[in-house]
Amino acid sequence: MTNKISSYPAWPYVNGPLHLGHVAGTFVPNDIFVRYQRLRGNDVLSVTGSDTHGTPVTVTAEEEGRTPREVAEEYHALAVASLKQLGISLNLYTHTDTENHYRITQQFFLKLFRDGYIFQQSDPQLYDVDAARFLPDRYVEGECPICHYPRARGDQCENCGNLLDPLQLINPRSRFAKPGETHKLEVRETSHFYLDLPKFNKPLYEWAKQQTHWKPNVLSFTLNYLRGEGADENPTGLKPRAITRDLEWGVPIPPEVGNYPDKRIYVWFDAVIGYYSASVEWAQDFDLGDAWKKWWTVAPDVQSFQFIGKDNIVFHTVIWPALLLGFGDGKLPLPSNVPANEFLNLEGRKFSKSAHWAVWVHEFLATYDADPLRYLLAANLPEYADTDFKWSEFVRRNNDELVATWGNLANRTLTFTYKNFDKRVPTPGALNDDDRALLEKSERALQVVGEAIHACRFRDGLQHAFEIAREANAYLNQTEPWKTIKVDRERAGTSLYVVLRVLDNLKTALYPYLPFSSNELHHQLGYTDDLAGTFETRTIAEETRDHLVLAYIPPKTNAGWKPSALRGGEPLGEPKALFKKLDESVIEIETSKLGK
């Protein structure tokens, strides 16, 4: 049965290049998932893009004396290049600074406003007279009114942990003031638009309770969040949430609502809408009309998945579903699964742009190949707990697992066959029990790995495929075709035939994880078509501005998620090593760059 599956990695900010932590929990698992689903024959739509809004971008722009749009465009282009090189096969990677996205975000806002899910409220807030702007909570510091800690933040005191209102702070200071400066602050009234989340509390809670297939941490976190202090039959966790900011950078308030030139829609309100607007844009960019609607319909064969980090759970299990309920009147599907990942650390510490404690994707891929990185990130995916990227682990896993176990299995089998069997798949004699057992195990691996990937247990799937590769190595050591060829050529050919079929099956099972090398192995096994598709970057012109997008173009024929049908006598491609062994010196060289 063909399902319509949509899959979305979270939108990364483009206030800097992507680092390994950004791709580990979002783009890489998403890509393993969608490459599997496509091969499986499902109808897949996977879109996302750069989040061009938000304070990280405006802060970087201020620091560098540029406009937020310039900063966003620069790092968006870098993200496009990095994702392409990493083989992230999104149907569309766009960004949020497009006319299409602005229009759709405003449609959401307007519909929710007219239906009474958005209201306006006026509150006193601190205003920085010298910077001529209102101060969000985190932009205010002062003395804590409870414990008198001198550097309490506007929203919370780090010292005593109490939640605060910025107006409670003693001697509040603006964080826009440079060291030595004192900015004049005063309390002014400002009105903001609020999303009336309590109206969605009960339906969201009832919906979330049914999602027993979610990861335990995502489900319990969400249920607890929605329940709040309330009882099970009367959840009260949600409070109205301000969805506008006093900023110049972002999506403007729809003119139908009123004239608010100094306000913009809150970044996460517009970012999650990006899942929808990017779907629409994908169909437009490729002249596919209403094709995007297939995935935005409530039906039993329509499923959607969100690959995000643990810091974003609430936006994807509460806020975005609330927007979908309000905007769609029950006609838009809510996420089927939100397999949030924990965080990837780097050599025991958190990634930090300011401390230069990071491995940037574009720099990594300038020196090393994409598949080894994908392998390491998948094998070490932070599925249940934070994990750690270590250069020593990268070299070890590359050399001792990827090269030694899998690459070597392919290489030893193909080179030996190529040399001794006239560059063709040997024609097998009768298969014995051992031959059949291994062959069947490798065929079953497709099912096992496929189920693991569909259930978002990516490490399990990868591990299982490697288990079969190890068994195939053991099988070769037992059958010793390099010895039997001297006395019984057909027997040697049969063993090699079995392993070639195993390679063919594992190539498919590993394709979602290692698309480049699997495609290469596909050719070495003699296939002339392609397993993997190609990438295209395009500039999309709108009325007032252009934007760059990345798109994955699947191959014309789908090789399919199915057992090998390799036959004796068929010609093989020329064998070549699939992976490069890395020198141990890489560890020292790369580690010494950190923190500088």
Next chain:
RNA sequence: GCCGAGAUAGCUCAGUCGGUAGAGCAAACGGCUCAUAAUCGUUAGGUCGUGGGUCCGAGUCCCACUCUCGGCACCA
């Protein structure tokens, strides 16, 4: 402070319904030579963060504590 999670072999991580602790890699020993000195076999390696409790029996359930991560409503 409140909420959600994590802590298991030297390293990276699994561990389902409570029933004699698992894998890969690293280590030691042995085999093989087709293969990128790759591979295969064997062995060794653990008071399961700490302290209590329930139970015939606890890595697993309950309580308390320690440390780490995330959220806690104008950072995203």
